[in-house]
Amino acid sequence: MTCHTADVTIIGAGSAGLAAERSARDAGARTLLIDEAFRGTLCASTGCMPSKLLIAAANAAYQARNTDVFGIIVKDVEVDGKAVMTRVRHERDKFVAAVQASFDDLPAGTAMKARARFTGPTQFALDNGDTVNSRSVVIATGAYAFIPEPLRGLGSLGLTNESIFEIRDLPLSLAVIGGGAIGLEMAQAMARLGVEVELFDHARTLGGARHPDVQEALAKIIGGEVALHLGADVTASKENGQVRLSWSGASHGERLFERILIATGRPPAFDGLGLDAAGLELNDHGVPIFDINTMQCGDAPVFIAGDANAHAAVLHEAGNEGSVAGRNAALYPEIEAPTRTPPFTLTFTDPPLAILGDAADKDTITGCASYADQGRAKIKARAKGLVRIYAAASDGRLIGAELYCPGADHMAHLLAHAIQRGETASELLEIPFYHPTFEEGLKPALRHICASTSARLPAGRASQDAPGA
Ligand SMILES: Cc1cc2nc3c(=O)[nH]c(=O)nc-3n(C[C@H](O)[C@H](O)[C@H](O)COP(=O)(O)OP(=O)(O)OC[C@H]3O[C@@H](n4cnc5c(N)ncnc54)[C@H](O)[C@@H]3O)c2cc1C
Numbered sequence: 397m398t399c400h401t402a403d404v405t406i407i408g409a410g411s412a413g414l415a416a417e418r419s420a421r422d423a424g425a426r427t428l429l430i431d432e433a434f435r436g437t438l439c440a441s442t443g444c445m446p447s448k449l450l451i452a453a454a455n456a457a458y459q460a461r462n463t464d465v466f467g468i469i470v471k472d473v474e475v476d477g478k479a480v481m482t483r484v485r486h487e488r489d490k491f492v493a494a495v496q497a498s499f500d501d502l503p504a505g506t507a508m509k510a511r512a513r514f515t516g517p518t519q520f521a522l523d524n525g526d527t528v529n530s531r532s533v534v535i536a537t538g539a540y541a542f543i544p545e546p547l548r549g550l551g552s553l554g555l556t557n558e559s560i561f562e563i564r565d566l567p568l569s570l571a572v573i574g575g576g577a578i579g580l581e582m583a584q585a586m587a588r589l590g591v592e593v594e595l596f597d598h599a600r601t602l603g604g605a606r607h608p609d610v611q612e613a614l615a616k617i618i619g620g621e622v623a624l625h626l627g628a629d630v631t632a633s634k635e636n637g638q639v640r641l642s643w644s645g646a647s648h649g650e651r652l653f654e655r656i657l658i659a660t661g662r663p664p665a666f667d668g669l670g671l672d673a674a675g676l677e678l679n680d681h682g683v684p685i686f687d688i689n690t691m692q693c694g695d696a697p698v699f700i701a702g703d704a705n706a707h708a709a710v711l712h713e714a715g716n717e718g719s720v721a722g723r724n725a726a727l728y729p730e731i732e733a734p735t736r737t738p739p740f741t742l743t744f745t746d747p748p749l750a751i752l753g754d755a756a757d758k759d760t761i762t763g764c765a766s767y768a769d770q771g772r773a774k775i776k777a778r779a780k781g782l783v784r785i786y787a788a789a790s791d792g793r794l795i796g797a798e799l800y801c802p803g804a805d806h807m808a809h810l811l812a813h814a815i816q817r818g819e820t821a822s823e824l825l826e827i828p829f830y831h832p833t834f835e836e837g838l839k840p841a842l843r844h845i846c847a848s849t850s851a852r853l854p855a856g857r858a859s860q861d862a863p864g865a
């Protein structure tokens with residue numbers, strides 16, 4: 397048994413933990429990075445990258461099947477499920493290998509493969525029998541795929557994000573449980589790959605969209621490709637190598653599916669971490685109460701970053717939070733509170749769904765624009781969806797937006813920058829808008845905000861759109 401010491405100990409070598417280790421080291425700390433597997437981050441192995449690889453294949457199939465509108469006839473589009481999944485894994489493994497190669501760049505003695513359990517505020521027992529005594533700690537243990545009780549016991553027929561990318565071939569039918577980010581992305585992708593997909597959610601809303609008009613568009617567009625059952629409570633059992641799914645609530649029924657994907661949320665992974673021994677104050681969900689700017693848990697020398705804190709389970713937040721947590725753990729007790737970037741989530745459906753900044757309330761003006769008649773969207777035969785942009789009623793300052801339209805993944809960045817810089821609708825209208833682009837479709841919404849607030853239309857900019865904008 398060895399007793400290790402460090403200035404900053406980081407538990408979890410995912411995107412948050414790696415960023416924390418790096419920033420603590422840059423701040424002069426002697427670091428120890430402990431992970432039970434060093435799998436190469438959730439993002440690369442079972443998260444962002446394999447899911448986007450599957451979506452890329454699905455969209456290729458979809459586009460190949462939908463060329464007739466352009467006068468291009470593509471006959472007999474065939475999906476080779478085994479080849480699709482082989483490419484997903486092959487490319488995914490390269491992303492994982494790149495992350496794993498970065499572990500070699502860590503200073504000698506920094507990385508330790510073990511499962512850690514708190515034995516005191518900054519002390520740990522490792523499952524290899526060693527112990528760790530540290531000056532401060534970063535918890536970056538990520539999250540795990542939660543399986544509700546009525547969906548347990550399905551063995552390999554019950555998939556989660558941890559197993560779906562390992563299947564050798566596409567199933568004939570798939571029930572997707574949960575209409576959040578994972579459920580929406582995977583349901584649409586699998587449907588486009590020719591799998592018969594039905595999506596179930598016990599809520600009546602999809603994808604965390606805030607406004608009923610966005611919800612309605614989501615249900616209509618996703619529902620055009622995938623059978624939707626909202627407000628449905630589900631139970632499942634094994635039957636002759638398949639899954640029998642029964643549902644009740646807003647609708648009821650039952651059917652056999654070849655596989656089921658359980659995407660009902662990913663709570664923080666604290667199992668076996670011994671949080672009790674850390675002496676931290678926990679919220680009702682058992683998550684340490686922490687400051688979202690400093691990442692500090694109470695006034696303890698303990699910081700928490702990434703999916704483990706259940707605040708904003710997306711990659712750029714994991715990296716940013718890890719960076720802040722690592723630096724503050726190194727500087728403790730002289731900690732810093734950098735300003736966070738505006739909330740920003742993107743769901744990679746087609747069209748993509750972007751939700752950013754704050755929601756509308758009684759003190760906001762909303763500018764809306766439809767993409768059903770937008771020039772560039774019509775050119776590309778993708779004319780559907782909408783944008784809603786929110787601004788402070790007092791001065792037209794942009795505070796948030798919901799976009800569910802072609803190009804939303806790119807345009808949301810434009811809006812995020814404007815919100816972050818505290819710009820008004822008028823200031824955003826001052827930038828050049830090239831014609832014909834998806835970006836032009838934002839202009840009616842921004843002009844509406846100008847007309848309804850003290851934000852004036854910018855001088856020297858055309859107030860009418862080009863034909864077909
Ligand atoms: C299917 C899917 C698709 C996604 N797509 C996107 C996307 O397109 N864009 C986006 O921004 N985000 C996406 N996300 C979210 C994003 O991947 C996560 O927010 C991010 O990867 C979380 O990083 P993390 O460091 O918090 O966790 P992880 O990368 O999971 O790291 C946690 C680490 O802690 C280790 N660990 C846990 N407990 C212990 C212990 N007791 N002792 C030692 N080690 C321990 C684990 O082994 C693991 O390596 C997706 C997520 C999923 C599931």
Ligand SMILES: NC(=O)c1ccc[n+]([C@@H]2O[C@H](COP(=O)([O-])OP(=O)(O)OC[C@H]3O[C@@H](n4cnc5c(N)ncnc54)[C@H](O)[C@@H]3O)[C@@H](O)[C@H]2O)c1
Nearest residue numbers: 544574575576577578579597598599659660661709742743
């Ligand atoms: N593009 C992206 O950035 C991206 C993609 C995938 C995942 N993620 C991240 O991964 C995290 C996990 O994703 P997720 O989709 O699992 O979670 P989620 O919290 O986004 O959605 C879970 C959904 O499951 C439903 N649900 C919960 N229990 C249920 C039950 N018993 N029966 C039926 N429905 C039930 C909920 O109502 C909800 O709609 C998200 O927080 C997200 O940030 C991000």
